[in-house]
Amino acid sequence: MPTTVWPAIRSHVVRVTALDNCGAPVIGPKSQNVSNGHISLKLSPQYEDGEETAPKNAGGKILFVDKAQDELKYFNVELVFSRVEPELFGAMTGQPLVLNSDGEPVGFRIGQSVDANVAIETWTDVPGTVCGPDGKVYGYFLVPWLKGGRLGDFSFENALANFTITARTEMNSPWGAGPYNVVLNAPVAPATEKVPGPLLTPIAADQHIHGEPTPVIYPSPTAGAVALPSP
Template identity: 45%
Template sequence: MTTTCWNPVRARTSRLTKVSPCGEAVAGAKNSLAFDGFVTVEFSPEYEDGQESSQKKANGELAWITKDDDQLKWVTVAIEFTGVNPDAVNLILGQPTVLDHLGNAVGFRLGQVVPSDWAIETWTDIPGMACAAGKPYGYFLAPWLHGGKLTAWTLENGGAKFKIEGARTQAGSLWGKGPYDVDLNAGATEADPPVAGKLLTPIGGGQHVDMHITFVAPPQAACAATALVIA
């Protein structure tokens, strides 16, 4: 057994998934969206500082001092989009889409905050790594995010950028091994080649983010959300 260090560069594709208020992926007609129309996907861990306690002696010297360990509260996620993606806003913020005369989603309407739960996966390139098992990718997963908000945008002589931030991960995800094939799984016998399958190990209840190397290519990016079918 060895350890592989790797350098993620160039985020290629992200995928949004609708999850339940209990953190489980939800099957549905438009509950999955693979897209590449973004500038950044930012992950920011936030911690609760451990409490510090101490006692001084009568002469002013410390008799003892201790500090509890810091604890991860959540990881906030922010996405900056290159344009308007109605299905992404609907999946993340729960805001209604605007349809044209043919029933196509062409925009969205921003109203009161709607409680929403979702997941995001992002794939990156990994330069300088051998392709013995296929092309390697960096894989980043936040299996249970809650909420988010659309921040200010500017219409000017240039491209408008739209940013959603303030979404935070939650513990206790029911993502498990997930609904998608994202890792190479060993074949039925030693002679069988590995095949694409679900996560090799399920997401634990206290785990907020997963990042690892995968040799399964990211999904094809599109504008429209697609059906999520859970086998």
């Protein structure tokens, strides 16, 4: 089978899913938030350089050079938003919400650091490609476990205030195939057509990022946090 090569441009939405302290999706009424209010999503891999050994003889000549393999430690993730999204900010940073007189989330407060846990997904366009037998294709990217979300610098001036949240990925994610239908799965008899389903291969313990093309369209933005039902 030929390898699928695909470009990615833009980012339509981000979906933030609340995780428990072990990194598993939280099943509940306020567990996911889909937003199109982000400006950018940046992923920066962080590596630990392998130790290098280069002993010299008495004449100052290097006897041999041996360098251990570099290792990926984690990714730093930076999300920039163009507006205040209280429940999304709260999920990513673990900070408390501000409620109005009707009990609706309208703001947030920043206090001591809290170790919040979330997963993030985004969908991009795939330019320069034609629709295949399964329809239009999107780029799907998943960060299955993010920790340590914190709010960055922001200012109020004669310009739009941007809000930046940074976090880092964590290994040993129990995301598995995930709780969402994001790719096409094989048909189930007696049906003959493929159906939307979870990832075909579960996320492994040492994997921080997942990306692939999919004809399953991205979800619509939600009005704040909504339920993640049981599978």
